[in-house]
Amino acid sequence: MDHTLPEDAWKDSFDRLLDPIPKLRELNVIKKKVRLSFNMDSSVENSNPNVLNINDCSLPNVRNNLTAAGDKLNIKNSISTPCAKNLSVNIFHCALSPIIGMKLDGLLPTEDHRADIIDREKLDQPRGGKQVCFNVNTIDSETSMESSSILQSVHALKARRASNKQARSSLVLLPGKWRKSLHTWQRTTQNISGRKSSNLCVEPRDITLKNLRAVPRNSRKSLHTNRNSEHDLEINFEAEVLKYCGQSSPLKFSTAYTATKMLDACKIGEGVYGEVFKYTPKNxxxxxxxxxxxxxxxxxxVNEEVQKTYEQILPEIIISREMSALRINETNSTSGFVDIYNVSLVKGKYPKHLIGLWEDYDEEKESENDNPTMFTDSQLFIVLELKFAGTDMSKFVFLNAEQAYFALQQVVLTLAVGEEAFQFEHRDLHWGNILIEKTKKKFIDFKLRGKQLSVETKGIQxxxxxxxxxxxxxxxxxHYNDLSQDDDLFVATGDYQYEVYRMMREELKNNWSSYSPKTNVQWLSYINSKLINGVNYKSITTKAHKNYFEKLKDFNKIILNFASAVECGQYLHSIN
Ligand SMILES: Nc1ncnc2c1ncn2[C@@H]1O[C@H](COP(=O)(O)OP(=O)(O)OP(=O)(O)O)[C@@H](O)[C@H]1O
Structure with a gap:
């Protein structure tokens, strides 16, 4: 029997269509143009579970945390998309641009991937692009993910939904800045699980970050304590913002912040809502x-988020101004809240030199934000001019525990002054929100209820x-932020920080307008724990270090018994 296939067996139906037109076949017009498209479902096709970006986690303590909690993440459920600028070759043969993913800072690797990270670091290999990772821990073991394919994740989730069980992703975040990671997680899981999305059917090709839409958040609220107040009349928020900026109309962005006025400028950070640049004013x-x-x-x-309105930005401007002004208050004063020099409302395209700085930062550190070239002539911005206040506590290297102990005292008294002056609760005082810089001053002065208090700096402020x-x-x-409907922040794990959000909610009975200075104590207890187990110390063998390390540990045992930062401050000052 002849097993040879007929000569035209290789032809598909399309080829057969061409048969009657041999000239077209000769030209092979269509086939020559067909290229493998890496764009299509690139989040699926190019997923590589072996690539994990921990470049932002270079600190030894962060690595330790990764090691301690690494098992919690099933990295197989990751979307990674190749980012052309990190690859030495252009793998995208097609004309369309590749889909760029984002990394989710807060998630932790498994044992396998930690080994892989170490290997990659040893080889000094280039990063594989940004990633979104999430951990679906409610999937039964038999339906758990067997490969990194997001397609399988989606099928598993669909199957689970079909059996009427609720799919819920767990959220494991790194200590510190959480907003970006949480928002990315919300977008990802909400679109996959359909929890808040009306579109329950998510096809794999829809799971690209550009397709994920933010849920508008409008949780900033202002509540008048005196109900008969004339403030209850309709407020014109635009006029209020202009008043705080000392302007009658918006300034032109490019002329208000020209390159010539900003010496040695560079971008130093970014948040979900904006960009942070450092510079020296010309004068x-x-x-x-x-x-x-x-x-x-x-x-x-912007950065997948809905822009804030005048109404939402106003309380932040007011709080920044009021806390900064405590420097010159007669009864309760402190210089511990960031010093604000100016606020302005500007309009128009982003100045070219700031775009240049944004791009330099992106080249070096890979920005997760959108390039500000996206903004048009009609875009409005609030620009806060703040005093540069140093490095955040997670990156700072303390000399020893004595220096850390006195830094804690500064934080305690700063909050205490805020409580006395404005019934202030910070409510998000993780170590990324405490900046530290060196100082030549010997003491930092505070005034609490009219009483002068001084704390030794030990060289830092x-x-x-x-x-x-x-x-x-x-x-x-x-003015407060209503978190009562915001469940996601309260399910996060990975650090004591995320416990504190739950502790606050319990303390406030989910009524976020009420005043309870205990929330400041809860954050102080977190900061104290970070000073015991988290921050970096230069010298740990000295007597002073050991002595003050014990003091920090003793204080940690009792701190949650205090009702306010004022009480903590009085206690610490009495034992000094
Ligand atoms: N006054 C300052 N001095 C030095 N660095 C600063 C200052 N203000 C902000 N930064 C840097 O910029 C980063 C982002 O600032 P900030 O936390 O105020 O932004 P954000 O938009 O509120 O961030 P997110 O909302 O994502 O938490 C900070 O983590 C810090 O590194």
């Missing part, structure tokens, strides 16, 4: 300032930043 060459640039009021999503979740009462109005 004050001994000073370093920081510009925090926040797009507002536009309809375009602390500054508290980021009032996004903070609460204050000012001019019979309480």
């Amino acid at each position: 004050k060459t001994k000073m370093n300032l920081v510009l925090k640039v926040l797009p507002i009021e536009g309809t375009a999503l 602390i500054t508290i930043i980021d009032y996004t979740l903070s609460r204050i009462t000012v001019s019979e109005c309480c």
Whole structure:
């Protein structure tokens, strides 16, 4: 029997169509143009579970945390998309641009992947692009993911939904900045599980970050404590913002912040809502300032987020101004809250030199934010000009525990002054929101209820930043962020920090407008624990280190018994 296939067996139906037109076949017009598309479902096709980006976790203690909690993440459920700029060759043969993923800072590797990371680090291999990872821990073992394919994840989730069980992803975050990771997780899981999305059917090719839409959040609220107040009348938030900026209309962005006025400028950080640049003003060459640039009021999503409105940005401006002004308050004063020099409302395209700085940062550190070239002529921004206040506590290297102990005292008294002046609760005082810089001053002065207090600096000065979740009462109005409907933050794990959000919710009975200075104590207990087990010390063998390390440990045993930062401060000052 002849097993030879007929000559045209290789032809598909399309080829057969060409048969009657031999000239076309000769030209092979169509086939020559067919290329393998890496764009299509690139989040699926190019997933590589062996690539994990921990470049942001270079600190030994962060690595330790990764080691301690690594088992919690099933890295197989990861989407990774190749990022052309990290690859030495262009694997994208097609004209369309590749889909760029984002890394989710807060997630932890498994044992296998830790080994892989170490191998990659030894070989100094290039990073494999940004990633989104999530851990689906409610899937039964038999339906658990067997490969890294997101396709299988989706099928498993669909199957699970079909059997009427609720799919819920767990959230394991690294200590510190959580907002970006949480938002990415929310977008990812909400679209996969359909929890808050009306579109329950998610096809694999829909799972690209550009397709994931943010859920608008409008949780900033202001509550008038005096109900008969004339403030209850309709507020014109635009006019209020302009008033705080000391302007009658927006300034032109490119002329208000020209390159010539900003010496030695560079981008130093980024948040979900904006970009942070550092520079020296031309007329004050001994000073370093920081510009925090926040797009507002536009309809375009920025970094996958809805832009804040005048109404949402106003409380942040008010809190920043009031806390900064405590430097000159007669009864309760502190310089521990970030010093704000100016706030302005600007309009127009991003200045070219700031785009250049953004791109330099992106080249070096890979920004997770959108390139500001996206902004049009009509875009509005709030620009906060702040004093540069140093390095955040997670990256700072303390000399020894004595220096850390006195830094804690500065944090305690700063919060205590805030409580007394404005019923202030920070509500998000993780170690990324405490900045530290060296100082030649011997003492830092505070005034609490009119009483002068001094704390030894031991060579460093602390500054508290980021009032996004903070609460204050000012001019019979309480400004706060209502987290009562925001379940996701309270399911996160991975650090004591995430326990504190739950502790706060319990303390406040989920009524976020109420005042309880105990939440400041809860954050102080977290900071104290980080000083015991988390921060870096230069010298740990000295007597001073051991002595003060014991003091930190003793204080840790009793700290949660205090009702406020004021009480903590009084106690610490009495035992000094
Ligand atoms: N005054 C300052 N001095 C030095 N660095 C600063 C200052 N303000 C902000 N930064 C740096 O910029 C980063 C982002 O700032 P910030 O936390 O205020 O932004 P954010 O948009 O509120 O962030 P997110 O909302 O994502 O937590 C900080 O982590 C810090 O490293």
